[in-house]
Amino acid sequence: xxxxxxxxxxxxxxxxxxxxxxxxxxxxxxxxxxxxxxxxxxxxxxxxxxxxxxxxxxxxxxxxxxxxxxxxxxxxxxxxxxxxxxxxxxxxxxxxxxxxxxxxxxxxxxxxxxxxxxxxxxxxxxxxxxxxxxxxxxxxxxxxxxxxxxxxxxxxxxxxxxxxxxxxxxxxxxxxxxxxxxxxxxxxxxxxxxxxxxxxxxxxxxxxxxxxxxxxxxxxxxxxxxxxxxxxxxxxxxxxxxxxxxxxxxxxxxxxxxxxxxxxxxxxxxxxxxxxxxxxxxxxxxxxxxxxxxxxxxxxxxxxxxxxxxxxxxxxxxxxxxxxxxxxxxx
Amino acid sequence: xxxxxxxxxxxxxxxxxxxxxxxxxxxxxxxxxxxxxxxxxxxxxxxxxxxxxxxxxxxxxxxxxxxxxxxxxxxxxxxxxxxxxxxxxxxxxxxxxxxxxxxxxxxxxxxxxxxxxxxxxxxxxxxxxxxxxxxxxxxxxxxxxxxxxxxxxxxxxxxxxxxxxxxxxxxxxxxxxxxxxxxxxxxxxxxxxxxxxxxxxxxxxxxxxxxxxxxxxxxxxxxxxxxxxxxxxxxxxxxxxxxxxxxxxxxxxxxxxxxxxxxxxxxxxxxxxxxxxxxxxxxxxxx
Numbered sequence: 001x002x003x004x005x006x007x008x009x010x011x012x013x014x015x016x017x018x019x020x021x022x023x024x025x026x027x028x029x030x031x032x033x034x035x036x037x038x039x040x041x042x043x044x045x046x047x048x049x050x051x052x053x054x055x056x057x058x059x060x061x062x063x064x065x066x067x068x069x070x071x072x073x074x075x076x077x078x079x080x081x082x083x084x085x086x087x088x089x090x091x092x093x094x095x096x097x098x099x100x101x102x103x104x105x106x107x108x109x110x111x112x113x114x115x116x117x118x119x120x121x122x123x124x125x126x127x128x129x130x131x132x133x134x135x136x137x138x139x140x141x142x143x144x145x146x147x148x149x150x151x152x153x154x155x156x157x158x159x160x161x162x163x164x165x166x167x168x169x170x171x172x173x174x175x176x177x178x179x180x181x182x183x184x185x186x187x188x189x190x191x192x193x194x195x196x197x198x199x200x201x202x203x204x205x206x207x208x209x210x211x212x213x214x215x216x217x218x219x220x221x222x223x224x225x226x227x228x229x230x231x232x233x234x235x236x237x238x239x240x241x242x243x244x245x246x247x248x249x250x251x252x253x254x255x256x257x258x259x260x261x262x263x264x265x266x267x268x269x270x271x272x273x274x275x276x277x278x279x280x281x282x283x284x285x286x287x288x289x290x291x292x293x294x295x296x297x298x299x300x301x302x303x304x305x306x307x308x309x310x311x312x313x314x315x316x317x318x319x320x321x322x323x324x325x326x327x328x329x330x331x
Numbered sequence: 332x333x334x335x336x337x338x339x340x341x342x343x344x345x346x347x348x349x350x351x352x353x354x355x356x357x358x359x360x361x362x363x364x365x366x367x368x369x370x371x372x373x374x375x376x377x378x379x380x381x382x383x384x385x386x387x388x389x390x391x392x393x394x395x396x397x398x399x400x401x402x403x404x405x406x407x408x409x410x411x412x413x414x415x416x417x418x419x420x421x422x423x424x425x426x427x428x429x430x431x432x433x434x435x436x437x438x439x440x441x442x443x444x445x446x447x448x449x450x451x452x453x454x455x456x457x458x459x460x461x462x463x464x465x466x467x468x469x470x471x472x473x474x475x476x477x478x479x480x481x482x483x484x485x486x487x488x489x490x491x492x493x494x495x496x497x498x499x500x501x502x503x504x505x506x507x508x509x510x511x512x513x514x515x516x517x518x519x520x521x522x523x524x525x526x527x528x529x530x531x532x533x534x535x536x537x538x539x540x541x542x543x544x545x546x547x548x549x550x551x552x553x554x555x556x557x558x559x560x561x562x563x564x565x566x567x568x569x570x571x572x573x574x575x576x577x578x579x580x581x582x583x584x585x586x587x588x589x590x591x592x593x594x595x596x597x598x599x600x601x602x603x604x605x606x607x608x609x610x611x612x613x614x615x616x617x618x
Contacts, residue, residue, distance in 0.1 A: 067422075069427070115607070122561075123562050125423065127607075129555050130599040133555075141596075257431060296439070297442070301434065301439060305429060
């Protein structure tokens with residue numbers, strides 16, 4: 001017992017140091033992006049919003065082992081909740097909009113979690129697909145509230161803290177996005193290392209055993225889904241605030257599938273992988289579709305096949321594996 | 332009465348087309364346990380080849396169909412050997428990603444080679460006009476689709492239940508390792524079943540081209556529908572797939588006729604309800 005607590009106290013500072021390094025790297029890359037692409041901050045802000053979606057997908061897919069092709073439902077619910085709050089009910093304070101988005105996303109997470117967790121394997125995938133299509137149709141039909149296929153316009157957020165207006169260049173939106181991402185990232189690092197996060201990993205490894213030990217498998221997963229929904233909702237709200245419009249594409253099957261692709265590209269089960277995958281994928285998409293939109297799908301398809309065949313742990317997982325091997329060789 | 336009859340005929344034709352395309356997916360999914368999202372892409376390839384053979388080369392409908400089915404199998408078999416074989420037994424997530432990747436590639440290449448426009452497969456005159464059934468006349472093509480579905484169902488049932496090959500397939504489905512140790516060459520069983528599945532997909536893509544038009548995003552648009560049908564029916568079950576196609580085809584077509592503004596709402600609501608009640612599919616077996 002004492003030995004265990006000794007190693008724990010020795011391990012914890014190492015974790016903390018690694019987290020601080022991670023945050024420093026995120027902030028550093030964010031700053032480099034700001035100075036390298038001052039005219040393309042809209043794209044960078046969109047990357048931040050999608051990164052929140054992929055982080056939230058990592059929570060259920062990477063940490064709980066739930067395969068879903070319907071995760072954009074949570075992102076879109078957050079975006080529409082924040083957008084409708086601003087456009088219809090006059091809640092235009094950006095922080096309040098983010099809170100509304102998180103609540104909307106959490107509610108969507110609860111609903112889709114209850115449905116999706118009913119199945120296993122193939123039926124789970126199919127349920128998640130059905131959920132995203134239902135959300136999409138519902139948003140399309142309720143056009144009085146959501147603007148339908150025209151998109152929800154008329155979102156004009158107030159200046160942040162009454163000081164920083166959301167300008168044409170998107171500087172405020174970008175800074176706001178970076179701040180949100182770092183805050184969420186820190187909270188999620190704490191979450192995945194908490195006993196609750198460990199329980200989720202246990203369920204991914206062997207749900208039957210967790211159940212036999214007295215853990216509530218379904219209850220835990222639904223809770224994780226709600227948390228994941230809140231994170232995705234924050235991402236959706238950030239997207240609504242920065243683009244000032246919410247379109248049906250935020251609730252689409254394609255967005256869900258792309259989020260999954262980004263996650264696996266980066267590597268599941270580590271929050272860093274989600275961030276790396278999003279950045280690489282979105283950058284790649286921007287470059288290739290600017291050069292030749294026709295071949296975009298072919299390139300993504302080839303990339304996916306290559307990742308599955310040659311780097312099944314994703315970019316981050318493969319890099320970490322190589323680093324570990326290097327370290328061992330030095331010893 | 333007229334409406335009910337025409338809705339029923341359309342629903343039956345649509346369900347049968349769904350059945351012809353997705354039964355191959357159901358068999359491979361039951362046999363190899365691969366969540367193959369690229370199945371629709373093979374149906375699309377079949378449609379494109381048939382369209383090219385019939386419109387551009389001026390061949391007859393039957394010949395075009397034969398060329399398309401063989402051509403699709405020729406394209407698909409190397410893909411099975413090089414790519415699919417590596418994901419047998421892998422987690423669902425890996426399989427989904429690999430097969431989505433294949434689908435994206437096929438869409439991109441189809442877009443590049445054939446362009447983004449809709450392709451048609453010209454029907455022979457005998458299938459073009461209406462057929463008089465004595466009390467009603469219905470489109471000959473619908474009748475043809477329904478007949479094709481029925482023939483495929485009976486032929487597959489015969490192949491799997493009454494031939495030595497079928498015995499081996501069923502043994503491999505039940506326990507691949509045990510079948511292999513009893514002398515069944517599972518690799519060949521896999522390859523042949525995959526070829527049959529792809530050939531059926533191409534056949535269904537051609538027969539159903541009037542209902543599911545051939546265009547580059549065909550593979551993505553109907554990918555979900557085929558997967559849903561298999562899941563609802565229960566992977567590996569022919570009667571299950573037939574039942575699922577008829578039920579879902581009926582719900583979808585009726586919904587489109589009666590409340591067109593709700594699109595696919597009823598379809599997916601029905602899917603959630605069925606999968607909720609039968610997590611292993613209507614006639615699937617628990618693993």
